[in-house]
Amino acid sequence: MSRFAAIAGGVLLLALAGPGRVAGEPIDRRLAQRLDAPAAAAVWQVVESARAGGIPTDPLIATALEGATKRAPAEAIVLAVRQHAAALTASREALGEQSSPTEIEAGAGVLLSGVLADSLVRLRAMRPHGSLVIPLVVLADLVTRQVPVNTAAGALVWASGSGARDADLLRLRSRVEADIRHGVSPNAATLARARGLESNGPARAQQPALPRESAVRRRTTP
């Protein structure tokens, strides 16, 4: 009996002290199935840190799964998840603690596109109470379509400040996309379409100015 108790105690000790024992929850089943073990563990570590910091974790798991679907190397997946976690943290700081998880996620997409956090702060200042999801989605899209960061951010901050509705911003985006498809430079298309909003939309006394084409060119030309 004492021998059995000794063996059982040893097994229990090994189980508690073994490498499979982790402090938090077990690794998400989807990560374990789609990634190799080291990559899944590394991603899960980032997820747990984000959870402890109050950051939305679903986008992080989704990024890892997206990388697996696109057959990205494990190192690239872990790096992308870490960058995404950092962007979510920065987005929450820039947009404010009261921002919704969807806003934080959209803001992270903007930051990952190369826009500075300062633009998110300015956007929040233009819309202190309204949702910023659509402006952020439109901003990320413009930058993804090679619109210079300063032009895109300036246009969105200006449009939000001038009282443009979400529908106006989505229309601006689709028109810029069409212009680019027809050969107009992304920078010129954004400025022209934003000026179209200026001529149609209500003007506000304290709204910021649209970036000038020459200034943009100076900033974006190496």
Next chain:
Amino acid sequence: MNRTHRTWRNPIRLLITIALLAGPTARVAAPRAQVGVSSWTGNPTFPQASVSPSFQFDGAHARVRGSGLATAADGVRSGQIDAALLLLPLSRRALELRLETASRDVPEGLPLTGGRAEARVHFTSGRSGAWAALAAERGRGISDQRFRGSGTLVGLGVWARSHGARVALDLEQRGAYMARPRLRSVSGSDSLATAPAPANAGDVPLRGTLTIARAAVRWEGERLAFESTGGLTLSLVGTPRRWASAGIRARLTPRLSAFATLGSQDRSNYVVPPTESPGTSVGIEIAQGHPDELRPLVDRAALSDWTVRRVDSGTYALGVRAPSARLVEIAGDFTDWQPVTLERTGYERWQFVTPLPPGLHRVNLRVDGGAWCSPPGVPATVDGFGGNSGQIVVE
């Protein structure tokens, strides 16, 4: 009866093999059947009814298709199965492997079977491309006498597409092992017939190498499709033969079309009308999708008209237009980024119905096994892996 069984056994065996090989990627089926009336010039037994069933299984990088023809009055039956597998599909120089087998059975005639293996290198650049091929061929028929392809067969081709139209120019060398039904032959149009017909057979056996120059144009609109093919067949055993055909298809419903064809066809395989004389056919086609026969496996359909339609509370139908696409797949956070094949809801539209909780969703599409891309017209953002993803906001 035994002979017929023997004739069809090899293609069926090959089909099973190919289906097993291509099975994991064969995810979209496109069965088709044409029922019509055909008439050929100068032949007293026509017009007659004909049935032409066909099927096609499309995968991301593979295709298996088969077609057949059966005529009512003279009992001609022919069938063809071919399979293609694309290697290095995302490269600008993709390699395509093709297997083709065909069989033909004529009452009171002699059955024929043949096979062909081909390796084709594609060079693609957006909306145009070129290919070069090497092939080996083997045929059997006429008292089980065996024939082998005469050396290496080659092919060259170019193609381009724009605004729903496609143009293809091919130059191809093929082994010709055919039987011409002697009872239905028409003098003057069959330039290949040089040997006198055996007294105890219904077919005139022909064996030789054909050089075929072919030009084809196809235009496809919302409801109408037009296709025309013409060419010149050169042979050492006969005088050059020119042939041309044109066809039009009008879509009556998503799965029902009316078709009409006019002209003579290339006899480069065994699925042939009973005669080479010009003819006309009219009929009805029932089909799940209408594959673009001219489109190389390496060419991918374009996506347009992305829609998000609310079906009921929390459920949405995501749709996209992809004319002639073989396969459209979707992946997003709502599928845990597992690729899901969209359902074909007509010739051009593909759809996926899924629950979408409120929030921001990321989504990608992939057509014909190509690269993942954002849905057309959807705001995009970088994905962290060198590409981008579309973003959908559900309120």
